[in-house]
Amino acid sequence: MKSASKFEKFAARCWNLLNEGKPFTPIFTVGTMLLYHIGDMASPSFWLSFLAGLAVTLPLFVVYFIYDFPLFLRNYLWIPVVAFSIIGWEWNLSLMLFAAGLYFFFTILFWGTLYYHLRIGTSWLNFTRFWKLVLKNSDSTSGNAQEQLPKFLLLLSIWEYTTSLLSTGQDLPVVNMLSFYAGIFLFTFILHRYLFDWKPKMYEEYASELEGSSEAHSDKVVVIVVDGMRKERFQDADTPFLDSLKAEGTEFTNMETVYPARTVVCFSSMFTGTYPHEHGITSNMVWKLGIKVESIFDSLRKVGKKGRLLGVAHLVDSMGEDVETYTAVMHNDKADPTIMKKAKHIMKEQDPDLFIVQMIGTDQTGHSRGVLYDEYLQKIKEADSLIEDFVGWMKAEGKMEDTTLIICADHGQADGIGGHGHLDEGERFVPFIMHGPGIHKGRKVEARHSLVSMASTIAHLLGAPFPSHARGPVLEEAFKRKEEHRE
Structure with missing residues (x-):
């Protein structure tokens, strides 16, 4: 049996960037924005507004990297998305559809079908079942659609909205944005302070060695x-x-x-x-x-x-x-x-x-x-x-x-x-x-x-x-x- 090669160890570490939910969210969001705007990249003015929009969105990236929203907490992620709409900020529907399509392509077809076929030999038709697993998953991985969708849709919406305003010379609604972010920070803190309560109780003291533990009890x-x-x-x-x-x-x-x-x-x-x-x-x-x-x-x-x-x-x-x-x-x-x-x-x-x-x-x-x-x-x-x-x-x-x-x-x-x-x-x-x-x-x-x-x-x-x-x-x-x- 072959041992894992140096390349496999390196590849496993790289894959975990896309597997674990914390790094996946920013990687996927940035990648989606770059692909969506690939035709604008020749313009220096685009990059100024694009990077400025990223800087404005960065605090939300940080919140979503620090905090998981697993199990039932993921349901609360849609509240900031709804708030974005109520405030009246513009959605880019084509970007949202592009992002959702790209996400399900990655999880269901690339990961659930191609990746698993090449790695462990699952059927080329694995996507016919795998979509159910993506929708059901409640853990904070990239394959948790109910957590990842509201996260990257909101990140993309704020980033695209600010980029659009800056590229057309309009002023940012600074007060509204600061209030919006403050609300998300407070909302997230309260959720995790009072509802994130299912971690197992830990032993507080170090284990005490039993009398005579230096004697082996088994070969x-x-x-x-x-x-x-x-x-x-x-x-x-x-x-x-x-x-x-x-x-x-x-x-x-x-x-x-x-x-x-x-x-x-x-x-x-x-x-x-x-x-x-x-x-x-x-x-x-x-x-x-x-x-x-x-x-x-x-x-x-x-x-x-x-x-x-x-x-x-x-x-x-x-x-x-x-x-x-x-x-x-x-x-x-x-x-x-x-x-x-x-x-x-x-x-x-x-x-x-x-x-x-x-x-x-x-x-x-x-x-x-x-x-x-x-x-x-x-x-x-x-x-x-x-x-x-x-x-x-x-x-x-x-x-x-x-x-x-x-x-x-x-x-x-x-x-x-x-x-x-x-x-x-x-x-x-x-x-x-x-x-x-x-x-x-x-x-x-x-x-x-x-x-x-x-x-x-x-x-x-x-x-x-x-x-x-x-x-x-x-x-x-x-x-x-x-x-x-x-x-």
Whole structure:
């Protein structure tokens, strides 16, 4: 299996500029204006009014970059658009239609059809379903039509309106514009201060290491992350092997992901034990490479042990050389089988004490085809079979005798392009199973826990110090007492 090339890593970072909603909005708005006015660019006077109009619109660009409007907050974005009309400022209908057409071309045809066909082999007819996902998505990505449309339509309208006034020598309605902006700033602040209240509660204190935590409780820990596996859809799927692991191990039924629930954020939090404000990874768009705190890999090195993470290219942005990459440019039906084949190779050749594997087929199916369809359940079923095969291979190699196995998702997934980030229904709570000789059999832990407990729990199992900023406590409910373990 090919590792992700330098070009793929670079391309993944560039693509996130168009994937994440914050950078997409200004990029799309500027690009649309340039395309719309391509015939005017030869005139120096045009550029003066065009750039002056951009400067006037810049404060609104800043507001929309700083603040997300996910889930139901997106509905309030239409109020400033309505206010623009009530004030009586002119709309440019042809520009609005051009922008809307360009947006749906990008999301439905370019992204949802061409991109996914070339990258993972979806059908050329994927657009027949993909338009529904663009309209349904509630997370702050570029594919959230209900958020992106009112944002870029208002930005374009103000920019075009001011450009038109300046190019014809008319005065700007400065007082009205200042009042309009002040109203938007106040409106946005109030919305996010009083209605943006669904973020998970964070652990305030750093985790306290358990007495005797320097003693290893397991020879190895294997973590398999089924990326984007929605909890209730996992319960609907045919997963006999994972069901057997639940019956013979401990299941955490209220395991909560972190906010925002984006892949690189979640992995960073799971394996540092802390939150985005502390480890520095706040979206899949990583502006500065590398986490700011210790990871579980750093903790293991302190006691002479080794950890490896087999994952997609953009996880390198967070955890660097501790990541063994694979290319994500392959047919989706081949992705997980190929990943698990490489996982066997790494385990055989490198024999790490901690091995983390990211399976991507389920997540890619949810993004490209939707989570409420049979294809998504089928991909979870395939993941179940592949995990069973990998564990069987580990047993045959003599590597499961004192190994703790953790199966989980990094986040759930809503129905829509992007599909996760801001904890819509189906995103917040994730499957989480622990299995091994030191793990209770048939136990269900219903108390709420967070994925940030992953790092402390792994450190406890492998006899390593906690990462420097680990806040999540050890998942003690899963562990047998020493005397039970001996039995």
